Amino acid sequence: xxLTIGHLYPDLLNLYGDRGNIQCLQKxxxxxxxxxxxxxxxxxxxxxxxxxxxxxxxxxxxxxxxxVCRYLKKVKQSFREYVEDGGVVLAVCxxxxxxxxxxxxxxxxxxxxEILDIHTEWKVKRLTGNIVVRSKLxxxxxxxxxxxxxxxxxxxxxxxxxxxxxxxNTGKSGQEGIIYKNLIGTYLHGPLLPKNPEVCDYxxxxxxxxxxxxxxVLEPLSDVLEQRANRYIAEGAM
Ligand code: GLN
Numbered sequence: 048x049x050l051t052i053g054h055l056y057p058d059l060l061n062l063y064g065d066r067g068n069i070q071c072l073q074k075x076x077x078x079x080x081x082x083x084x085x086x087x088x089x090x091x092x093x094x095x096x097x098x099x100x101x102x103x104x105x106x107x108x109x110x111x112x113x114x115v116c117r118y119l120k121k122v123k124q125s126f127r128e129y130v131e132d133g134g135v136v137l138a139v140c141x142x143x144x145x146x147x148x149x150x151x152x153x154x155x156x157x158x159x160x161e162i163l164d165i166h167t168e169w170k171v172k173r174l175t176g177n178i179v180v181r182s183k184l185x186x187x188x189x190x191x192x193x194x195x196x197x198x199x200x201x202x203x204x205x206x207x208x209x210x211x212x213x214x215x216n217t218g219k220s221g222q223e224g225i226i227y228k229n230l231i232g233t234y235l236h237g238p239l240l241p242k243n244p245e246v247c248d249y250x251x252x253x254x255x256x257x258x259x260x261x262x263x264v265l266e267p268l269s270d271v272l273e274q275r276a277n278r279y280i281a282e283g284a285m
Contacts, residue, residue, distance in 0.1 A: 048081045048082070048255065048259070048263075049081065049082040049083075049084060050076055050081060050082070050083055050084070050100045050101060050251070050254055050255060050258065051084045051085075051086060051098060051099055051100050051101070052069065052072055052073070052083060052084065052085045052086070052099070052100070052101045052102075052103060053086050053088060053094065053096075053099035053101070053102045053103065054066075054069050054085055054086065054087045054088065054103050055088045055094070055102060055103065055104045055105075055115075055119075055142070056088060056089065056090065056104075056105075056107075056115050056118070057069075057087050057089075057105070058089060058090070059090065059107055059111040059114055059115050060104055060105035060106060060107040060111065060112075060115060060139075060141055060142050061105050061106075061107070062105065062106040062107060062108070062140065062141070062194075062236060063106065063192060063194070063236035063237060063238070064236070064237065064238045065103075065105030065106055065139055065236060065238050065239075066105070066238070067237075067238035067240070067241055068103060068105070068137065068139070068238045068239055068240040068241075068247075069085055069103060070241075071238070071240035071241045071244075071247050072101070072103075072240065072247060072250070072251065073085065075244070075247050075248065075251060075268065076251060078268055079265060079266055079268075081255070086098070086099065090114070090115075090118055091118065094122045094125070094126075096122070096125045096126060096128070096129040096134065099129070099134070100134075100135065100254045100255075100257065100258045101134075101135045101136075101137070101250060101251075101254040102126075102129070102134065102135070102136045102137070103136075103137050103138075103139075103142075104136070104137070104138040104139065104141075104142025104143075104145065104146075105139050105140075105141070105142055106139045106140030106141040106142060106143075106195075106236055107140075107141035107142070108141070109141075109150075109152050109154070109157070109169075109196075111141065112141045112144065112145060112150065112157055113155070113157050115141075115145065116145060116157050116158055116159075119145065119160055120158065120160070123160050123161070123162075126160060126162060127160070127161070127162050130162050130227070130228060130229075130230050131228070133228055133229050133257050134229060134230075134257065135229040135230070135250055135253050135254040135257060136229070136230040136231070136232075137230075137231050137233075137239075137240075137250055138230065138231070138232045138233070139232075139233055139234070139235065139236060139238075139239060140193070140194075140195055140233075140234050140235075140236060142232075143199065143224070143225070143232035143233060143234065144157075144159070144167040144195075144197050144199060145157070145159055145160060146159060146160050146162045146163045146165075146230075146232060147159040147160075147161070147162075147163050147164075147165040147166050147167055147199065148161050148164065148165065148166045149166050149167070150166070150167040150168075150169070150197055151166070151167070151168045151169060152169040152196075152197075153169050153171070162230075163201075163204065163225065163227055163230075163232070164202065164204075165199055165200060165201045165202060165204065165225065166199070166200055167197040167198065167199045167200070168197065168198050168200070169196050169197055169198075170196060170197075170198055171196070172196075173194060173195065173196050174193055174194070174195055174196075174198075174213075174214035174215075174218050174234075175193065175194045175195075176192070176193065176194075176213060176214070176284075177190070177191070177192055177193075177212070177213060177280065177283070177284040178190070178191055178192065178193045178210065178212065178213025178214065178215065178223065178234070178235060178284070179210075179211040179212040179213060179280070179281050179284045179285060180207065180208040180209065180210055180211060180213075180215070180223045180224070180235070181208050181209050181211050182207055182208030182209075183208070184207075184208075184226070184249060185208075185243070185245045185246065185249070186245065187243070187245055187274065187277055187278075187281075188211065188277070188281045189207070189208060189223075189233075189235065189239075189243050189246060190235075190237070190242050190243060190277055190280040190281050190284065191233075191234075191235025191236055191237040191238075191239050191242060191243070192235070192236050192237045193213060193214060193215075193234040193235060193236065194236070195234055198216065198217040198218065198219075199216045199217065199225075199232075199234075200216070200217065201216060201222065201225050204225050204226075204227060205225065205226045205227070206220075206222035206223055206224055206225060206226070207223050207224030207225060207226055207231060207232070207233050208222075208223050208224065209221055209222060209223070210222065210223050211285060212284045212285050213284065214234075215234060216234070223235070229253045229254075229257060231246070231249075231250070241273070242273075242276060242277055242280060243277060244268070244270045244273045244274075244277075248265050251265060252264070252265050
């Protein structure tokens with residue numbers, strides 16, 4: 048088996064080691080004898096979503112988000128079709144915000160891709176620090192680091208989880224991230240996947256099932272060290 052991961056704009060959306068998410072996806076596939084292929088998409092490159100099995104958008108500053116938005120607008124329709132069809136996406140912070148209708152900053156309004164009917168508004172106080180989230184999808188807490196000025200309003204969508212410690216989508220709603228079909232949007236950097244191997248395997252399993260159109264269950268890995276790190280972060284933040 049083989050899986051193709053599309054890493055969108057790694058030079059622009061790359062805050063706080065989000066690239067580590069790609070390495071984690073690759074490693075956890077390779078450890079199971081599944082061949083990972085990573086296609087980096089740079090500014091101006093064409094994106095053929097039919098060739099991708101999993102798409103990753105990292106976080107970026109407002110300035111970089113504005114640049115990326117210009118390129119992403121060209122693939123708005125095909126990106127939406129990919130998501131609606133069940134294509135797997137992980138979008139972190141700036142990348143998460145870009146999937147909505149807009150992100151209103153203190154300077155301008157950055158147009159979103161309108162894949163999700165959500166929006167983000169800038170507030171002067173940044174929401175920064177370690178964060179711990181409880182998600183129904185995962186046995187262990189989801190841990191990470193957040194640093195954003197944007198508050199994301201997700202309406203009636205399902206959040207990724209409830210904030211146990213930290214700020215999340217708005218700092219007030221008690222909710223963090225979003226789950227829509229096979230898309231996960233989240234404010235958690237850190238990077239997210241090495242700290243939360245369950246989330247990594249969730250994405251991989253869904254991407255393999257979507258690609259091969261059958262139920263695939265990944266063989267478990269010994270995550271003793273990873274879970275110890277996860278527990279350490281969770282306990283330290285609470
Ligand atoms: N620029 C966005 C904000 O400040 C996203 C930042 C990020 O990706 N960490 O809200």
